[in-house]
Amino acid sequence: MIFSNIKMLDENFKVLENMFVQTKDEKISYIGTTMPEKTSAEEEIYDGKGKFLMNGFFNTHCHVPMTILRGYGEGLSLQDWLFTKIFPFEAKLTAEDIYWTTKLGAMELIASGCASISDMYFRIEDEAKALDECGMKANICNGVTSFDPNEDLANNRGWNETWALLDSVKNGKFSSRIKVDMGLHAEYTNNDRVAKIIAEEAKKAGLNIHAHLSETEKEQTECKERHEGKTPAEFMENAGVLESQCQFAHCVYVTEEDEELLKKAGSFLIHNPSSNLKLGSGIAPVKRWVEKGLKVCIGTDGASSNNNLDMMEEIHVAALLCRGATKDANAVSAADIVKMATVNGALAQGRKDCGAIKVGNKADIIVFDLMTPNMQPDFDTLANVVFSAQSSNIVMNMIDGRVVYRDGNFAFINKEEVYKEVNERLGRIIKELAN
Ligand SMILES: [Zn+2]
Known part of the structure:
Protein backbone atom coordinates (compact mmCIF):
# COMPACT_ATOMS: atom_id res chain seq x y z
CA MET A 1 0.00 0.00 0.00
CA ILE A 2 1.12 3.56 -0.66
CA PHE A 3 -0.05 6.25 1.75
CA SER A 4 0.09 9.41 -0.35
CA ASN A 5 0.29 13.06 0.69
CA ILE A 6 -0.09 12.20 4.35
CA LYS A 7 0.98 13.94 7.54
CA MET A 8 3.10 11.58 9.66
CA LEU A 9 5.14 11.16 12.84
CA ASP A 10 8.73 10.17 12.13
CA GLU A 11 11.08 8.13 14.32
CA ASN A 12 12.31 11.33 16.04
CA PHE A 13 8.74 12.34 17.00
CA LYS A 14 8.71 15.10 14.39
CA VAL A 15 5.52 15.75 12.44
CA LEU A 16 6.17 15.85 8.68
CA GLU A 17 3.69 17.08 6.04
CA ASN A 18 2.86 15.77 2.55
CA MET A 19 4.76 12.51 2.90
CA PHE A 20 4.58 9.21 1.04
CA VAL A 21 4.90 5.92 2.91
CA GLN A 22 4.97 2.57 1.14
CA THR A 23 4.66 -0.87 2.68
CA LYS A 24 5.73 -4.13 1.12
CA ASP A 25 4.84 -7.47 2.67
CA GLU A 26 5.34 -7.02 6.43
CA LYS A 27 7.57 -3.98 6.28
CA ILE A 28 7.85 -0.27 5.58
CA SER A 29 9.76 -0.10 2.29
CA TYR A 30 9.77 3.63 1.48
CA ILE A 31 9.34 7.00 3.20
CA GLY A 32 9.81 10.15 1.11
CA THR A 33 8.43 13.39 -0.26
CA THR A 34 7.65 12.04 -3.73
CA MET A 35 5.39 9.25 -4.95
CA PRO A 36 7.24 5.90 -5.05
CA GLU A 37 6.85 3.45 -7.89
CA LYS A 38 4.00 0.98 -7.53
CA THR A 39 5.19 -2.57 -6.93
CA SER A 40 2.16 -4.02 -8.75
CA ALA A 41 -0.80 -2.76 -10.75
CA GLU A 42 -3.17 -3.71 -7.88
CA GLU A 43 -1.25 -1.88 -5.15
CA GLU A 44 -3.63 0.47 -3.34
CA ILE A 45 -2.90 4.18 -3.13
CA TYR A 46 -4.44 5.53 0.08
CA ASP A 47 -5.40 9.20 -0.10
CA GLY A 48 -3.74 10.78 2.95
CA LYS A 49 -5.36 14.20 2.67
CA GLY A 50 -6.69 15.22 6.11
CA LYS A 51 -5.15 12.13 7.71
CA PHE A 52 -2.26 11.52 10.16
CA LEU A 53 -0.10 8.39 10.15
CA MET A 54 1.96 7.10 13.07
CA ASN A 55 3.18 3.84 14.57
CA SER A 77 -9.76 -3.02 47.01
CA LEU A 78 -7.27 -5.03 44.95
CA GLN A 79 -6.95 -7.83 47.53
CA ASP A 80 -10.72 -8.19 48.21
CA TRP A 81 -11.51 -7.91 44.52
CA LEU A 82 -9.02 -10.66 43.60
CA PHE A 83 -9.78 -13.16 46.33
CA THR A 84 -13.59 -12.79 46.75
CA LYS A 85 -14.66 -12.07 43.16
CA ILE A 86 -12.07 -12.61 40.45
CA PHE A 87 -10.45 -15.91 41.44
CA PRO A 88 -13.81 -17.79 41.91
CA PHE A 89 -15.10 -16.46 38.54
CA GLU A 90 -11.87 -17.35 36.76
CA ALA A 91 -12.07 -20.93 38.05
CA LYS A 92 -15.18 -21.35 35.86
CA LEU A 93 -13.59 -20.19 32.58
CA THR A 94 -13.25 -22.87 29.90
CA ALA A 95 -10.85 -22.90 26.95
CA GLU A 96 -13.61 -21.70 24.61
CA ASP A 97 -14.61 -18.91 27.04
CA ILE A 98 -11.01 -17.66 26.93
CA TYR A 99 -10.96 -17.78 23.13
CA TRP A 100 -14.15 -15.69 22.75
CA THR A 101 -13.47 -13.14 25.47
CA THR A 102 -9.99 -12.61 24.01
CA LYS A 103 -11.57 -11.77 20.66
CA LEU A 104 -13.84 -9.23 22.35
CA GLY A 105 -10.81 -7.60 24.01
CA ALA A 106 -8.85 -7.68 20.76
CA MET A 107 -11.58 -5.66 19.03
CA GLU A 108 -11.23 -2.88 21.57
CA LEU A 109 -7.43 -3.01 21.44
CA ILE A 110 -7.30 -2.89 17.65
CA ALA A 111 -9.87 -0.09 17.38
CA SER A 112 -7.82 2.00 19.83
CA GLY A 113 -4.66 1.61 17.75
CA CYS A 114 -2.83 -1.29 19.42
CA ALA A 115 -0.46 -3.30 17.28
CA SER A 116 0.70 -5.47 20.14
CA ILE A 117 0.06 -6.39 23.76
CA SER A 118 2.01 -7.99 26.58
CA ASP A 119 -0.56 -10.18 28.23
CA MET A 120 -0.66 -12.27 31.38
CA TYR A 121 -3.40 -14.82 31.88
CA PHE A 122 -4.12 -18.57 31.81
CA ARG A 123 -5.23 -21.03 29.09
CA ILE A 124 -2.72 -19.05 27.07
CA GLU A 125 -2.78 -21.44 24.13
CA ASP A 126 -6.44 -20.48 23.51
CA GLU A 127 -5.62 -16.83 24.04
CA ALA A 128 -2.74 -17.02 21.55
CA LYS A 129 -5.01 -18.67 18.98
CA ALA A 130 -7.60 -15.87 19.26
CA LEU A 131 -5.07 -13.02 19.12
CA ASP A 132 -3.25 -14.60 16.20
CA GLU A 133 -6.51 -15.01 14.25
CA CYS A 134 -7.35 -11.32 14.86
CA GLY A 135 -4.01 -10.30 13.31
CA MET A 136 -2.43 -8.86 16.46
CA LYS A 137 1.07 -9.24 17.82
CA ALA A 138 1.36 -10.41 21.42
CA ASN A 139 3.89 -11.38 24.07
CA ILE A 140 1.89 -13.84 26.14
CA CYS A 141 2.67 -15.30 29.53
CA ASN A 142 0.95 -17.24 32.27
CA GLY A 143 1.72 -15.43 35.53
CA VAL A 144 2.87 -18.33 37.69
CA THR A 145 1.43 -18.39 41.21
CA SER A 146 2.52 -20.84 43.88
CA PHE A 147 1.01 -20.77 47.37
CA ASP A 148 2.54 -24.02 48.65
CA PRO A 149 6.23 -23.54 49.57
CA ASN A 150 6.96 -27.21 48.74
CA GLU A 151 5.04 -27.31 45.46
CA ASP A 152 6.63 -29.33 42.67
CA LEU A 153 6.48 -27.02 39.63
CA ALA A 154 5.93 -30.07 37.41
CA ASN A 155 2.35 -29.91 38.78
CA ASN A 156 1.98 -26.14 38.40
CA ARG A 157 -0.47 -25.10 35.70
CA GLY A 158 1.14 -21.74 34.90
CA TRP A 159 4.57 -23.29 34.63
CA ASN A 160 3.38 -26.09 32.34
CA GLU A 161 1.32 -23.77 30.14
CA THR A 162 4.36 -21.54 29.61
CA TRP A 163 6.52 -24.36 28.24
CA ALA A 164 3.64 -25.84 26.23
CA LEU A 165 3.00 -22.49 24.49
CA LEU A 166 6.71 -22.09 23.86
CA ASP A 167 6.71 -25.51 22.15
CA SER A 168 3.70 -24.54 20.04
CA VAL A 169 5.39 -21.31 18.94
CA LYS A 170 8.64 -23.12 18.14
CA ASN A 171 6.71 -25.72 16.15
CA GLY A 172 5.10 -23.01 14.00
CA LYS A 173 1.55 -23.43 15.33
CA PHE A 174 1.18 -19.61 15.37
CA SER A 175 2.46 -16.74 13.23
CA SER A 176 5.74 -15.06 14.14
CA ARG A 177 3.68 -12.25 15.74
CA ILE A 178 3.09 -14.45 18.80
CA LYS A 179 5.88 -14.60 21.39
CA VAL A 180 6.11 -16.17 24.84
CA ASP A 181 7.35 -14.51 28.03
CA MET A 182 7.94 -16.09 31.42
CA GLY A 183 5.25 -14.90 33.83
CA LEU A 184 5.77 -14.44 37.55
CA HIS A 185 2.44 -13.16 38.81
CA ALA A 186 3.86 -11.18 41.76
CA GLU A 187 5.88 -11.50 44.94
CA TYR A 188 2.71 -11.84 47.05
CA THR A 189 1.47 -14.85 45.04
CA ASN A 190 4.80 -16.70 45.12
CA ASN A 191 7.69 -17.62 47.36
CA ASP A 192 11.43 -17.31 47.25
CA ARG A 193 12.13 -20.86 46.06
CA VAL A 194 9.72 -20.68 43.12
CA ALA A 195 10.90 -17.18 42.12
CA LYS A 196 14.47 -18.52 42.00
CA ILE A 197 13.50 -21.46 39.77
CA ILE A 198 11.51 -19.17 37.46
CA ALA A 199 14.46 -16.76 37.22
CA GLU A 200 16.95 -19.50 36.48
CA GLU A 201 14.86 -21.28 33.84
CA ALA A 202 13.82 -18.02 32.12
CA LYS A 203 17.46 -17.03 31.88
CA LYS A 204 18.44 -20.42 30.43
CA ALA A 205 15.63 -20.26 27.85
CA GLY A 206 16.28 -16.59 27.02
CA LEU A 207 12.74 -15.56 27.96
CA ASN A 208 11.74 -12.08 29.14
CA ILE A 209 9.98 -11.99 32.50
CA HIS A 210 6.66 -10.20 33.05
CA ALA A 211 5.52 -9.56 36.65
CA HIS A 212 3.43 -7.27 38.86
CA LEU A 213 5.57 -5.16 41.18
CA SER A 214 4.83 -2.80 44.08
CA GLU A 215 1.27 -2.20 42.94
CA THR A 216 -0.16 -1.31 46.36
CA GLU A 217 1.14 0.05 49.64
CA LYS A 218 -0.09 -3.14 51.35
CA GLU A 219 2.00 -5.28 48.96
CA GLN A 220 5.08 -3.16 49.66
CA THR A 221 4.67 -3.29 53.46
CA GLU A 222 3.79 -6.98 53.68
CA CYS A 223 6.64 -7.96 51.37
CA LYS A 224 9.10 -6.30 53.73
CA GLU A 225 7.55 -8.21 56.66
CA ARG A 226 7.75 -11.52 54.78
CA HIS A 227 11.26 -11.10 53.42
CA GLU A 228 13.50 -9.51 56.09
CA GLY A 229 12.92 -5.92 54.99
CA LYS A 230 13.23 -6.57 51.26
CA THR A 231 10.97 -4.59 48.92
CA PRO A 232 9.35 -6.46 45.99
CA ALA A 233 12.14 -5.15 43.69
CA GLU A 234 14.78 -6.41 46.16
CA PHE A 235 12.94 -9.73 46.38
CA MET A 236 13.14 -10.01 42.57
CA GLU A 237 16.82 -9.09 42.57
CA ASN A 238 17.59 -11.61 45.30
CA ALA A 239 15.82 -14.37 43.33
CA GLY A 240 17.84 -13.56 40.19
CA VAL A 241 14.79 -12.32 38.27
CA LEU A 242 16.49 -9.06 37.26
CA GLU A 243 19.15 -11.01 35.33
CA SER A 244 16.61 -11.47 32.52
CA GLN A 245 14.92 -8.61 30.68
CA CYS A 246 11.89 -7.70 32.78
CA GLN A 247 8.61 -5.87 32.35
CA PHE A 248 7.19 -4.80 35.72
CA ALA A 249 3.58 -3.67 35.87
CA HIS A 250 2.30 -0.83 38.11
CA CYS A 251 5.43 -0.03 40.23
CA VAL A 252 3.40 2.57 42.16
CA TYR A 253 5.37 2.14 45.40
CA VAL A 254 8.91 1.53 44.14
CA THR A 255 11.46 3.39 46.28
CA GLU A 256 14.29 5.48 44.90
CA GLU A 257 16.64 2.58 45.80
CA ASP A 258 14.38 0.18 43.88
CA GLU A 259 14.54 2.51 40.89
CA GLU A 260 18.34 2.34 40.92
CA LEU A 261 18.18 -1.47 40.94
CA LEU A 262 15.68 -1.53 38.07
CA LYS A 263 17.67 1.00 36.06
CA LYS A 264 20.88 -0.97 36.48
CA ALA A 265 19.09 -4.14 35.38
CA GLY A 266 17.59 -2.42 32.33
CA SER A 267 14.06 -3.38 33.42
CA PHE A 268 10.99 -1.77 31.84
CA LEU A 269 8.48 -0.11 34.19
CA ILE A 270 4.89 -0.31 32.98
CA HIS A 271 2.64 2.60 33.89
CA ASN A 272 -1.02 1.57 34.37
CA PRO A 273 -2.63 4.85 35.40
CA SER A 274 -6.35 4.01 34.97
CA SER A 275 -6.14 0.75 36.90
CA ASN A 276 -4.04 2.33 39.66
CA LEU A 277 -6.66 5.06 40.04
CA LYS A 278 -9.72 2.82 39.77
CA LEU A 279 -8.54 0.30 42.37
CA GLY A 280 -7.42 3.15 44.61
CA SER A 281 -3.84 1.90 44.49
CA GLY A 282 -2.17 5.30 44.06
CA ILE A 283 -0.15 7.34 41.59
CA ALA A 284 3.18 6.12 40.19
CA PRO A 285 6.11 8.61 40.22
CA VAL A 286 6.40 8.71 36.43
CA LYS A 287 7.99 12.17 36.20
CA ARG A 288 10.83 10.91 38.43
CA TRP A 289 11.24 7.81 36.26
CA VAL A 290 11.51 9.88 33.08
CA GLU A 291 13.98 12.28 34.71
CA LYS A 292 16.12 9.37 35.93
CA GLY A 293 16.18 7.82 32.46
CA LEU A 294 14.23 4.69 33.41
CA LYS A 295 12.53 2.83 30.59
CA VAL A 296 8.80 3.55 30.93
CA CYS A 297 5.97 1.93 28.96
CA ILE A 298 2.17 2.16 29.17
CA GLY A 299 -0.41 -0.58 29.70
CA THR A 300 -4.16 -0.64 30.17
CA ASP A 301 -4.22 -3.60 32.59
CA GLY A 302 -7.38 -5.74 32.30
CA ALA A 303 -10.93 -4.61 31.52
CA SER A 304 -12.15 -5.46 35.01
CA SER A 305 -9.77 -3.02 36.73
CA ASN A 306 -9.74 -0.19 34.17
CA ASN A 307 -12.62 -0.80 32.82
CA ASN A 308 -11.53 -0.59 29.21
CA LEU A 309 -8.63 -1.57 26.97
CA ASP A 310 -8.62 1.77 25.16
CA MET A 311 -4.99 2.70 24.62
CA MET A 312 -5.90 6.22 23.47
CA GLU A 313 -7.59 6.85 26.81
CA GLU A 314 -4.61 5.36 28.69
CA ILE A 315 -2.21 7.71 26.93
CA HIS A 316 -4.45 10.66 27.76
CA VAL A 317 -4.80 9.70 31.44
CA ALA A 318 -1.04 9.04 31.73
CA ALA A 319 -0.24 12.52 30.41
CA LEU A 320 -2.82 14.30 32.59
CA LEU A 321 -2.05 12.39 35.77
CA CYS A 322 1.68 12.98 35.64
CA ARG A 323 1.18 16.73 35.31
CA GLY A 324 -1.54 16.98 37.95
CA ALA A 325 0.33 14.86 40.48
CA THR A 326 3.52 16.89 40.18
CA LYS A 327 1.87 20.32 39.67
CA ASP A 328 4.11 20.69 36.63
CA ALA A 329 2.52 21.47 33.25
CA ASN A 330 5.71 20.34 31.57
CA ALA A 331 6.28 17.12 33.54
CA VAL A 332 6.15 14.90 30.47
CA SER A 333 5.83 16.03 26.87
CA ALA A 334 3.39 14.62 24.34
CA ALA A 335 6.43 13.04 22.64
CA ASP A 336 7.52 11.40 25.95
CA ILE A 337 4.09 9.79 26.28
CA VAL A 338 4.01 8.61 22.65
CA LYS A 339 7.51 7.17 23.07
CA MET A 340 6.32 5.15 26.10
CA ALA A 341 3.36 3.79 24.11
CA THR A 342 5.31 2.91 20.97
CA VAL A 343 9.07 2.37 20.77
CA ASN A 344 9.63 1.68 24.48
CA GLY A 345 6.86 -0.91 24.42
CA ALA A 346 8.31 -2.58 21.34
CA LEU A 347 11.73 -2.80 23.01
CA ALA A 348 10.18 -4.21 26.19
CA GLN A 349 8.71 -6.98 24.03
CA GLY A 350 12.08 -7.65 22.41
CA ARG A 351 10.83 -6.40 19.02
CA LYS A 352 13.69 -4.24 17.83
CA ASP A 353 12.27 -3.79 14.31
CA CYS A 354 9.02 -2.30 15.59
CA GLY A 355 7.81 0.84 17.32
CA ALA A 356 8.68 3.61 14.83
CA ILE A 357 7.90 4.61 11.25
CA LYS A 358 11.23 3.78 9.66
CA VAL A 359 12.27 1.99 6.46
CA GLY A 360 12.93 -1.68 7.26
CA ASN A 361 10.73 -1.70 10.35
CA LYS A 362 7.56 -3.78 10.55
CA ALA A 363 4.60 -1.87 9.08
CA ASP A 364 2.56 -1.26 12.25
CA ILE A 365 0.65 1.79 11.10
CA ILE A 366 -2.35 3.62 12.48
CA VAL A 367 -4.16 6.43 10.68
CA PHE A 368 -6.15 9.23 12.34
CA ASP A 369 -8.83 11.25 10.60
CA LEU A 370 -7.98 14.89 11.29
CA MET A 371 -11.17 16.25 9.73
CA THR A 372 -13.28 15.84 12.87
CA PRO A 373 -14.42 18.46 15.41
CA ASN A 374 -12.00 17.34 18.15
CA MET A 375 -8.95 17.32 15.85
CA GLN A 376 -9.42 20.84 14.41
CA PRO A 377 -7.67 23.19 14.23
CA ASP A 378 -4.59 21.10 13.55
CA PHE A 379 -2.03 23.48 15.04
CA ASP A 380 -0.01 20.91 17.07
CA THR A 381 -0.83 17.43 15.77
CA LEU A 382 1.08 15.51 18.44
CA ALA A 383 -0.62 17.46 21.26
CA ASN A 384 -3.94 16.75 19.54
CA VAL A 385 -3.15 13.02 19.46
CA VAL A 386 -2.30 12.89 23.18
CA PHE A 387 -4.79 15.38 24.64
CA SER A 388 -7.70 15.69 22.15
CA ALA A 389 -7.98 12.48 20.18
CA GLN A 390 -10.38 9.61 20.86
CA SER A 391 -10.16 6.07 19.55
CA SER A 392 -12.99 6.95 17.18
CA ASN A 393 -10.54 9.18 15.28
CA ILE A 394 -8.54 6.06 14.28
CA VAL A 395 -9.69 4.96 10.84
CA MET A 396 -7.07 2.33 10.09
CA ASN A 397 -4.89 -0.14 11.97
CA MET A 398 -2.30 -2.05 9.95
CA ILE A 399 -0.19 -4.70 11.73
CA ASP A 400 2.82 -6.31 10.04
CA GLY A 401 1.65 -4.81 6.74
CA ARG A 402 -1.89 -6.26 6.93
CA VAL A 403 -4.92 -4.01 7.42
CA VAL A 404 -6.75 -5.51 10.41
CA TYR A 405 -9.19 -2.60 10.90
CA ARG A 406 -10.54 0.03 8.58
CA ASP A 407 -13.38 2.55 8.93
CA GLY A 408 -14.92 0.69 11.87
CA ASN A 409 -14.69 -2.79 10.32
CA PHE A 410 -12.47 -5.64 11.51
CA ALA A 411 -10.84 -7.69 8.76
CA PHE A 412 -10.64 -10.93 10.77
CA ILE A 413 -13.35 -10.64 13.45
CA ASN A 414 -17.13 -11.09 13.22
CA LYS A 415 -18.40 -8.54 15.79
CA GLU A 416 -21.94 -9.93 16.22
CA GLU A 417 -20.70 -13.47 16.71
CA VAL A 418 -18.28 -12.29 19.43
CA TYR A 419 -20.94 -10.30 21.35
CA LYS A 420 -23.34 -13.26 21.27
CA GLU A 421 -20.74 -15.82 22.39
CA VAL A 422 -19.37 -13.67 25.24
CA ASN A 423 -22.79 -12.75 26.64
CA GLU A 424 -24.05 -16.34 26.57
CA ARG A 425 -20.89 -17.55 28.29
CA LEU A 426 -21.13 -14.82 30.95
CA GLY A 427 -24.73 -15.89 31.67
CA ARG A 428 -23.66 -19.51 32.12
CA ILE A 429 -20.86 -18.61 34.56
CA ILE A 430 -23.05 -16.30 36.68
CA LYS A 431 -25.59 -19.17 36.96
CA GLU A 432 -22.86 -21.63 37.96
CA LEU A 433 -21.56 -19.26 40.63
CA ALA A 434 -25.07 -18.84 42.11
CA ASN A 435 -25.45 -22.62 42.57
ZN1 LIG B 1 -2.14 -6.79 36.01
Missing part, protein backbone atom coordinates in the same frame (compact mmCIF):
# COMPACT_ATOMS: atom_id res chain seq x y z
CA GLY A 56 0.62 1.61 16.27
CA PHE A 57 0.68 1.25 20.07
CA PHE A 58 2.33 -1.37 22.29
CA ASN A 59 0.12 -2.02 25.31
CA THR A 60 2.60 -3.64 27.66
CA HIS A 61 0.45 -4.86 30.53
CA CYS A 62 -2.90 -6.43 29.90
CA HIS A 63 -5.09 -9.38 30.87
CA VAL A 64 -7.17 -9.45 27.74
CA PRO A 65 -9.36 -12.50 28.55
CA MET A 66 -10.62 -10.62 31.62
CA THR A 67 -12.82 -8.59 29.26
CA ILE A 68 -15.68 -10.96 30.14
CA LEU A 69 -15.32 -9.69 33.75
CA ARG A 70 -15.93 -6.05 32.81
CA GLY A 71 -18.13 -4.50 35.50
CA TYR A 72 -17.90 -7.56 37.80
CA GLY A 73 -16.80 -6.95 41.43
CA GLU A 74 -16.99 -3.17 41.53
CA GLY A 75 -15.96 -1.04 44.51
CA LEU A 76 -13.44 -3.40 46.13
